[in-house]
Amino acid sequence: MPGDPPPRVPPEALRLGMLFGGGAVVGLWAVQANASADADVLLATAAHLAGLLAGYGILVLLLLMARVPAVEHGVGADRLARWHARGGRFVVGGVAAHALLAWGAYLAHTGRGPLGGAADLLGYPALAAATAGTVLLLAAGAVSARAVRARVSHETWRGVHLLTYAGAAAAFFHQPAGPDLAGIPVLAWLWSLLHAQVAVLLLWYRAAVPLRAALRHRIRVVDVRSESPDTVSVVMRGRALAALQAEPGQFFRWRFLTRRLWRTALPFSLSAPPVGDTLRITVKVVGGHTRRVKRLRPGVRVAAAGPFGAMTARVRTRRKVLLIAGGAGITPLRALFETLPGGPGDLTLLYRARTSDQLLLHAELEQIAAGRQCRLHYLLGSSRGPDDPLTAANLRRLVPDIAEHDVYLCGSPGMADAASRALRRAGVPPDRVHAEVFAF
Template sequence: MPDVTTEASHPLYVPLRRLRAEPAPAPPAPAPPLPVLRLAPGRLRNAILGGAGAVALLWGVQARPSARLDAFFASGAHLTGLLAGYGVLVLLLLMARVPAVEHGVGADRLARWHALGGRYVLGLIGAHALLALCGYAVHTRTDLVTATGGLLGYGAIAAATAGTALFVAVGVTSARAVRSRVRHEIWRAVHLGGLLAAALGFVHQLAGPDIAGSLLVRWLWSMAHGTVAVLLLWYRLVVPVRAALRHELRVVEVRDEGPGVVSVLVRGRGVARLCAEPGQFFRWRFLRRGLWATALPFSLSAPVRDDTLRITVKALGDHTRRIRRLRPGVRVLASGPFGALTAHRRTRRKVLLLAGGVGITPLRALFETLPGGPGDVTLLYRASDAAGLVLREELEAIARERQAALHFLLGRSDDSFDPLAPRALRHLVPDLAAHDVYLCGPPAMARAATANLIRAGVPASRIHSEDFDHA
């Protein structure tokens, strides 16, 4: 049996388990993942900003300086309208699930950029509408109410108004206070309405002088919209349907792992062609009543072997509770893989994996597969009690085989002793600052752990995490 060490300096500190090498059968080695194209976050950010600069340059080239108040309002309306249209394209591209973008930037970062960009786009749309209305009112020498009626008489402006209403609905349902009270299916349906809003906005833009005034500009603007539309259709519709037909995934086993936790094994044909890497996740759609309408994001909790994918799920809501009742033979649609919490982020020989609760699932796969010799890989697993440790026996077997350090940090989050405090982390991992850190857990735990790691000397650039609440 492995040794058990205790921290006698504090009575609330639950024993840590540190495992030594013991003979154990090695699991079959997973096939190495095929190289994939990845777009670095910095390059994507620079490309987005460069595109915004090009749009502003387009406006500047066409702008005609004037001291008239209506021309001033019109000029501002043109600039904000162009930037809003470009912003909508960027938002759609971020959520198109292009593999090079997903694998390089990470699904959670893309979701955060999408949410932040949505606020800017709504602000630009509001500014555009207000400036255009004020400019028209000044030009026609009417009040704002009369000017509003006059503008709505133009078909392109009426289309833009309908699109704006749809965009506002998307923004309202995405607000944190509202989204927590709205069913996912309703939220998704409203978001699909954003595609119609983008199409209506495109019709409005083609009628405007900034786009319609030049054949070249009209062609470039149309090509940009057409390219994003093709990417959306290809990666959000064609690729998942093709994968479903090609791989014919089905549930083969549902295995209890602990209180409220199950592993689901899904098998199909040619699964290796999905090129799924440890640390990544799929969006799963189980074709049975109560589950088929929602794609649920779950990480792989084991490397892909024998055309089998495995996820480990904790019952936290209606959908996850229904997963416990799945039976072998249920058809599965799996879209992915997604995420950038993979071995390619590694920059140091030594790696610390830090998990909280069911966040162990992607780190369990990395714990088995990250290259390294004895002592190069350490796993810290935070849970409220021993019953909350998911896949414990597998982790212990991997640690024995790899001669890796494994510590179970048990205790409630409101205990006076924090095992993830900077001093405690340095005690467990003396050369902590020389490690890459992979982090996955509940959002509050992940934020606190990130702050503590930075205070303990780990550069923020070497703390790799993905918040699957945003993925």
């Protein structure tokens, strides 16, 4: 691989940085908070705190999704998505609290009725824009709620999310004029500068870099091989792919440039280590997009954003490694199974599927296991009842020194939760479990 390894921001450093920023925001509010017992002042003071925290939270949410490589490679895309979702709930609460408290403060101060007060406030252009931004942010929160998310298509969810950029921009314009920032010009500038910096990161890493990569690497599909009735491997070739520094365990967001697929970037892991200018993914058909991927033909052009993901050889801390895959989660682990350094007996792969005909790439796995003298076990059966193979007792039976292992885990959220619980009970500390969950 050419060049130095890409830099990585460890999750703890990012978490600490976010907390520090939150603390600074509360400090900024505290030094200016008005100590008065009057209802209007109290409401306004609380509104300022909620507003500052929500504004800071929006900035953090955007940064988490900016696809900055050092953050993606260090923290991992699924952890970033989890933090983003958790933070999103906090921001939606903060934005709603800020709007209600500020409205209440205005009513208490002026004695106006609720509707008259709302009309007064909406007469200020910056507040009207902030209200429009609030509506967009609340809409994004609503489509992300679990019950709604399960019912709307990915495109609808994504479309509403894209509107939040406009929402965040609209909400921004009233912030530097707020009392906590307006009194101190240097802070108002700093706040604006932070927003500008996040906007530049978003534009750069989500638009410019993928576009530049598409033009430079000119990837095309060269082969589509059937692996099972509902699974295909797609082999792609491009120019100078070594410059991407993709590693086994990582994934790309693939935009296949066909009439029906070009609008959507689909995440798929590399199912084999990159070799020269060739990349391979293995895709299980679960819905409309993957059905179209199965029908791809050689020659189709591909725009690939990435690589992403932290589940690589770099996070390993132990000589012995246990890989646990569920369903299509075998893809990145298949690439790691082949490439993680280790002698005979150092690597064990447990592959969870309901039935043997759902096992993907099993001929390759058996070949790798035989060639490297690694252990390979299929965990078949239902996850309910006494035959559930993913229990602590079964893990200990198959891998007696399991507590001595690093664990790489990949699968659906349900499978990953079950495996994490069983691993904890079997004595594996959580910080030794390196997981990539196929969730959005």
